[in-house]
Amino acid sequence: MDSANGQDQCPDLSVLEDVARGITTDESLTRHLLECEACRKKVDEIASDNDLLSEFVVANATTFQLDAPVGSTPDSDIPGYEIEGEIHRGGQGVVYKATQIATKRTVAVKTLLHGAFATTRQRIRFEREVELAAGLVHPAVVTVFESGVTSDGRHYLAMEYVEGETLDVHVARLRDELGQGRVFVDRLFRLFERICDGVNYAHQRGVIHRDLKPSNIIVDAEGAPHVLDFGVAKAVGSEAMDEERTTTMPGEFVGTLAYASPEQVLGDSHLIDIRSDVYALGVILYEALTGQRPYKLAGSLADVVYTISEVDPPSPTSINPELTAEVNAIVMHTIRKSVDERYQSARALYLDLDRFLRGVPIEARRDNALYVFRKNLYRYRVPVAIAATFVLLIVTFAINATRQASIERGLRKESAARLLTITNSLGTFDQETSELADIELQSLADLLDVLDEFADETERSDPIGSAQLRAAIGTAYLGRESFEIAEDRYRQTLTQMRGIYRKPHADVAEAHHNLARSLWKQGRYEEAQVDYREALRLRLLLFGAESAETAHTTHHLASTLQLLDQFDESVELYEEAIRVRRQILGADHPQVANTLMSLGGCLRDAGHLGKAATRLRESLEIIRTDSGPDDWRVSRVEHVLAMLYIDLAEFDKAEPMLDDSLRIKRLGGGDEDLNDARGYYEFARLDYMRGEDMLSAEAQCRRALDLMRGPYASGHWELAQTHGLLSRILLEQGRRKEALAEAQLAVGMSEAVNPPNHWRVGWERCGLGAALAANERLKDAWISTTDGLEIVSTTRPPGDWRIRWSLEHAIELARAMDDAEAARSLEIRLASARDEAKKARSEL
């Protein structure tokens, strides 16, 4: 394109004017501007001319007005209003007190100066915002009635007329009257609740104020606040930072910058939302409580922006020592630099003010603790390994807490104190950390979230530490019975470590072991087995057979195999773990007792009841000698022994064991957990098998179910088994419909969580058969019962009571179906099963 042609195509000056005013976005025009430097330059010139001229228009507004034909008395200026007097004259224009002729109500009319809108776009925006704001009717919001244009072309707003004093003046008077202690704070918070209420009301209707400050809040004679100028800031473009004004900041905005949020001064206009108003409320609150603004804004605009967006303000208590830590927390939470860390709405701030006034723990303080904690992690670059150690401390407490929940409170304090010690030891003590000493970490879960994030962020700088921290987090979740999350963290750990270590490494072995544990806890024994075997292989390689670590994994693998009904290998591994532990720890070491206890359980499952009882008693003796009669492991062994006695129908022996077991569990107090659930399950089974008190059996069973539902939300064989027992108990009470529902649930879950043809599945099918029979669905019952019986009788030891139960019900069903032959053959099998049971009992 030659230059002559180019000039021919250059648009007319009027078109370029439109471009400069931003009121045309024609595409071909844009293309032309990209190519033609002369036009671009012209547009820039026009824009710069317009800026200058707008400035002139504002500065000369009074002069121009005098020149206007109407004269200086504004009476006839505003159609429909009768001006009574001038209230205020300021940078944006003049405010009059007036009467709206049509309604006879007294109003305030705010006229904007000529040139308030440099572009048509701004004028349109003004009208739209006013329309939105005009919809706001709330006692704490000054209602805008309408907007219009005066006879000489100035825009005006008519609004509710409120008589009173501005918030800063009001607060100064309150301080004179009440001092600056609790009485003052209470009064101020009540006032702020009402302000928050009004602001929240506007937010819910899509109107953001953007320019909240004490002079925009009028308190009337009754002490009620009224927020002015909603929507006006955006409309007139006088908010502290408009997107178009970020580069050249006229001085007039500096006054309001004190209340502008970091996202406003940084010009992140997309981040400006209701939370920017929350921030302004925080600064107003800060100033009201302390008599000072959070920042001393001085220097260049860049300095001001830096201060607002980066510098931490002094805490309000450091200025007004009469304020409590809670007040401090509320204010600081409101003026957090990150929008996500602030109160998320004026409503949230309102609620915390309300909590404070009612003496209920506030939300801000909780977050504050975590915030401080997180900050310290980063600020002091706490080595990840130390963070991991810290988590392990928590874990220790968490695991204890699941047994002894009453110490949970102590745990939180303790955790905080530990972190304090850690940061102290790094020579990083400061005032803020000291606040940790008296905070209470409300929830471990929140803390773990923070640590998770920390692990993510340190993954690159400190991969090993990060992996260890994640493993520790996994263990914490395991302790909290959040098995799936634990699994996830362990898997991440393992992935990370595989990238770090090329050769067999102790950390990798541990990660496999931990992952297996989390799988085991979810009842996924097949998968757990794989990881335990890998951990065992690595530990044998690294530490040899005679090591505590190897014995540990051996024990766990054995318990996994036990649950997979691979009793022979399981017993063998338990024996090996006992051998090693006795050798390196001594014959009567508590860990030896642990393995003996598990071996006892395994032998019981395998049907070797006599041998099982021997091992269990052996274990009990060691533990009682070593740790006294109240140790939690005593409770565990007693529990297994009780199960064994119940199996053998030795109810009188089972009952005191179970009682004592539960007594020990309850010693710690606190919330009940899975261990308690297991206790209740056995009590239910005892009552059921004894056949005396079905109502008690049902109650215990339901208690167990309640405790299991949480941790076993995604299903578990223990949960399935408990539903199955409940079905049998209900059946015994003749509540056949409910029984059927429970039995169906039990079979469904059992099939989902157990391998096919597992004895537990068979056992629940027998239960379902009985329930179906009671509901007169004999054919279905027969199929379910015979299927189940087939499995149970081939997979359970011959003396198992379940075989007898299933046979008894099958016989009953055969008779109901008039199948005498089947009944007779089942009776023979029952007789032999009873013999086996007698034999088992004699082994004791």
Place this chain on the structure above:
Amino acid sequence: MQDYTRTTTAMLDGLFDSENSTVWADFDRRYRPILVGFSRRLGLSDADAADVAQETIARFVTEYRDGKYDRERARLRSWLVGIAKYRVLEIQRKRGVRKEARGESAIFSLSDEQTMTAAWDEERRSAVLRDAMERLRTETRTSPKTIEAFEMLMVRNQPVAKVAEQLEMSSHDVYLAKSRVAQKLRDIVSEMEKVYDGEF
């Protein structure tokens, strides 16, 4: 309109001579409008603002002649702001707690130095801009039609087509007129602002 030939420094030198009433008048013309605007920004009524401006200038001149104002120690601006602030506070105290309705939010905290200076600078700029407009009309050879085109377009916010029709110009010429006015004003302002050398 004030005299834009004498810089503030030259003016301050002349103020020592009590006989030199021209300098005194110049100083008054230069700073009174700024002080009035400044006081109004602090929430005073027009009458009160005028009083504050009057008292501030009188007090400054006295202090200056007594040798209390040291140019090395304080800028003229801070010195004047200091005096004016004190007067404003006095008036506010006298009135007690102001009970008035506010449809306006341009109230500044008197303790905020940054805001005070910014308000001052803006008022000074406004004063210059007003004088510049005046000068454009009287001292330059800008045609009345050009100025009128600018006023109709920018001050009365009239559509360009209407302006063109009334003044019997093309739209293109209306815009050209506006651009010429802008350029002239720009030149005038930059020349005028040079006289405030002693303020900073």
